[in-house]
Amino acid sequence: MLHISHFFLLFLIIFLLSSSNRATSNEEEEDDGSEKNQPDQFISLGAIVDFNSRAGKEEKVAMKMAVNDFFGHGGHLPTVLLHVKNSRGDPLQTASSAKTLIKKHHARVILGLGTWQETAIVAELANKSKVPLLSLANEVPSGACSHWPYLVNAARSQFAQMKAIAAIIQSWGWRKVNVIYEDTITNPSLTAGITPYLIKALQEVRSVVNDLVPFSLFSDHSISENLMKLKDGQCRVFIVHTSATLATEIFKEAKKLDMMEKDFVWITTNSITDVLHTLNATTFSSMQGVLGVKSYFSDSNKHFKHFRTRFQVEFSKQFPKETNPKPGIHALQAYDAVRAVSLAISRNSNRKFYSAILSTGQNWLKGILNSNFEGLTGPINFKRGMLAPSHVYRIVNVVGVETYIDLGYWTEGLGFSVNISRDSVYNESMKFLGQVLWPGRPWSVPGGLKEAKRSDSSQSQASLKIGVPTGKTHVEFVNVRNNSDGSLNVTGFAIEVFKAAVKLSLDFPPYKFVEVSGTYDSLVEKLCLQVE
Numbered sequence: 302m303l304h305i306s307h308f309f310l311l312f313l314i315i316f317l318l319s320s321s322n323r324a325t326s327n328e329e330e331e332d333d334g335s336e337k338n339q340p341d342q343f344i345s346l347g348a349i350v351d352f353n354s355r356a357g358k359e360e361k362v363a364m365k366m367a368v369n370d371f372f373g374h375g376g377h378l379p380t381v382l383l384h385v386k387n388s389r390g391d392p393l394q395t396a397s398s399a400k401t402l403i404k405k406h407h408a409r410v411i412l413g414l415g416t417w418q419e420t421a422i423v424a425e426l427a428n429k430s431k432v433p434l435l436s437l438a439n440e441v442p443s444g445a446c447s448h449w450p451y452l453v454n455a456a457r458s459q460f461a462q463m464k465a466i467a468a469i470i471q472s473w474g475w476r477k478v479n480v481i482y483e484d485t486i487t488n489p490s491l492t493a494g495i496t497p498y499l500i501k502a503l504q505e506v507r508s509v510v511n512d513l514v515p516f517s518l519f520s521d522h523s524i525s526e527n528l529m530k531l532k533d534g535q536c537r538v539f540i541v542h543t544s545a546t547l548a549t550e551i552f553k554e555a556k557k558l559d560m561m562e563k564d565f566v567w568i569t570t571n572s573i574t575d576v577l578h579t580l581n582a583t584t585f586s587s588m589q590g591v592l593g594v595k596s597y598f599s600d601s602n603k604h605f606k607h608f609r610t611r612f613q614v615e616f617s618k619q620f621p622k623e624t625n626p627k628p629g630i631h632a633l634q635a636y637d638a639v640r641a642v643s644l645a646i647s648r649n650s651n652r653k654f655y656s657a658i659l660s661t662g663q664n665w666l667k668g669i670l671n672s673n674f675e676g677l678t679g680p681i682n683f684k685r686g687m688l689a690p691s692h693v694y695r696i697v698n699v700v701g702v703e704t705y706i707d708l709g710y711w712t713e714g715l716g717f718s719v720n721i722s723r724d725s726v727y728n729e730s731m732k733f734l735g736q737v738l739w740p741g742r743p744w745s746v747p748g749g750l751k752e753a754k755r756s757d758s759s760q761s762q763a764s765l766k767i768g769v770p771t772g773k774t775h776v777e778f779v780n781v782r783n784n785s786d787g788s789l790n791v792t793g794f795a796i797e798v799f800k801a802a803v804k805l806s807l808d809f810p811p812y813k814f815v816e817v818s819g820t821y822d823s824l825v826e827k828l829c830l831q832v833e
């Protein structure tokens with residue numbers, strides 16, 4: 302403790318000496334609150350964000366706004382210095398930033414780290430140093446916060462979106478999907494994160510992953526090579542789970558290869574859809590017909606509207622070149638996270654300032670984990686270090702220049718709805734949301750499969766003929782009767798078993814029963830089990 306307080310005073314003196322000379326300070330680091338710095342009430346917070354990504358830019362602006370909002374008005378709260386470090390999405394940079402924040406700046410809390418990969422790098426160090434780490438990654442595995450008690454997941458888990466995607470797939474009857482994910486050498490966990498959830502969700506709707514295809518901005522196989530291979534395959538439904546930067550390149554190439562055309566289906570996950578509004582017209586033009594699953598937050602309440610107005614001004618000031626200053630989910634999460642920290646401090650504030658400054662990481666952690674307030678992204682309270690996961694998503698469709706439309710919502714356990722309100726009507730089929738503008742703009746639903754070469758018009762209705770004997774000898778096994786409308790009514794134990802097996806099979810084609818009279822041998826002779 303003595304050591305820390307000495308170091309703290311030393312640092313403070315250095316800081317005061319250098320604060321008149323701030324223009325020379327490292328551009329990756331920006332200190333807030335220095336103007337109103339009071340030596341006796343001074344707390345430092347650390348942030349690590351990726352300035353190269355839209356998410357990181359939003360997080361930076363939102364955190365600074367929050368620091369001003371919650372600590373900037375003097376009063377009883379201590380002055381806070383927010384040190385923002387640029388991770389550049391680079392693991393080495395991330396690790397060294399974390400070290401600097403903890404060792405040099407004595408950050409009491411670290412915020413940011415938009416990906417699970419970055420979070421995992423810092424979690425060990427933060428836990429060892431007993432510095433709470435509020436991660437803004439939404440793919441943090443559920444066990445991580447128990448493994449590292451000082452890791453707090455301040456972004457909602459978005460794993461449930463895989464169920465939303467499965468519900469979309471089921472609505473239109475596609476049986477196979479290709480999954481495109483981002484492969485970076487340092488980031489194998491990205492797929493490990495979502496893949497099991499996606500495979501399970503698809504299994505539940507009796508669809509399968511046809512191919513899991515890694516794409517990368519820096520690999521031997523170019524994006525177009527990869528896409529060409531996929532184009533040659535049978536399956537034309539693509540789920541794209543990558544960064545927006547990579548997705549932009551993928552859609553550009555896909556458009557060149559005529560893969561944004563009739564019969565192709567493209568679905569983007571929240572990692573892309575959440576920043577859709579920030580993409581430029583060129584990118585939009587190659588994404589026509591894309592369906593997206595987007596993180597949900599309420600954009601109609603007055604708190605959000607107030608925040609949005611102020612954010613847009615700040616954001617445009619700091620990033621004048623960005624396409625659209627509108628805040629997305631990343632800004633809101635960052636703002637809520639800083640607010641949770643400020644409330645943890647204010648609960649400590651009736652103590653003497655030294656105890657606030659030197660209070661243990663454990664106190665900070667406890668204060669943060671006790672958060673209970675209504676944030677911009679919904680209720681903020683932590684269970685086992687995590688926020689309640691998202692279970693509502695927006696379903697959007699890219700149409701027109703620089704726009705997409707909200708088709709509606711999907712809610713876990715309820716299904717699709719056109720709005721979110723007390724009188725919402727839910728339906729398990731996405732068809733309920735009305736017309737989708739598919740790639741190539743046909744009004745009809747894409748089959749999701751490549752047309753067979755010798756295809757005739759009956760191709761899509763091809764069904765397996767299952768012969769059933771009409772003999773009346775063992776009706777408990779197979780009983781074939783005519784319904785009053787002339788259709789065939791087939792029941793019995795063997796039929797139940799057959800239907801149950803079909804239900805479990807992921808890939809069973811459509812089928813119909815046809816009656817066959819006579820012996821088993823004659824049935825086989827007639828080759829009743831054939832594709833029509």
Ligand SMILES: *[C@@H]1O[C@H](CO)[C@@H](O)[C@H](O)[C@H]1NC(C)=O
Binds near residue numbers: 428429448449451
């Ligand atoms: C994290 O820190 C806590 C408390 O200091 C400790 O009990 C736990 O073992 C640490 N976890 C890891 C994975 O090191």
Ligand SMILES: *[C@@H]1O[C@H](CO)[C@@H](O)[C@H](O)[C@H]1NC(C)=O
Binds near residue numbers: 581582583
């Ligand atoms: C649109 O964005 C993409 C990707 O960020 C970029 O490569 C392209 O140059 C931009 N186009 C225009 C016209 O700004």
Ligand SMILES: *[C@@H]1O[C@H](CO)[C@@H](O)[C@H](O)[C@H]1NC(C)=O
Binds near residue numbers: 719720721722724
């Ligand atoms: C929500 O949608 C339902 C129909 O699904 C409609 O009856 C209701 O008026 C809508 N509510 C709002 C607030 O738009």
Ligand SMILES: *[C@@H]1O[C@H](CO)[C@@H](O)[C@H](O)[C@H]1NC(C)=O
Binds near residue numbers: 733734
């Ligand atoms: C669900 O939507 C479909 C397609 O619009 C419609 O045919 C069906 O009746 C709806 N089901 C319910 C329970 O509302």
Ligand SMILES: *[C@@H]1O[C@H](CO)[C@@H](O)[C@H](O)[C@H]1NC(C)=O
Binds near residue numbers: 771781782783
């Ligand atoms: C069902 O009706 C068809 C003619 O409509 C007849 O040929 C067939 O034998 C009937 N099947 C049974 C099981 O009664």
Ligand SMILES: *[C@@H]1O[C@H](CO)[C@@H](O)[C@H](O)[C@H]1NC(C)=O
Binds near residue numbers: 784790791792
């Ligand atoms: C088949 O017949 C049984 C018994 O008459 C009846 O309960 C059932 O609803 C019928 N099934 C169909 C699909 O018509």
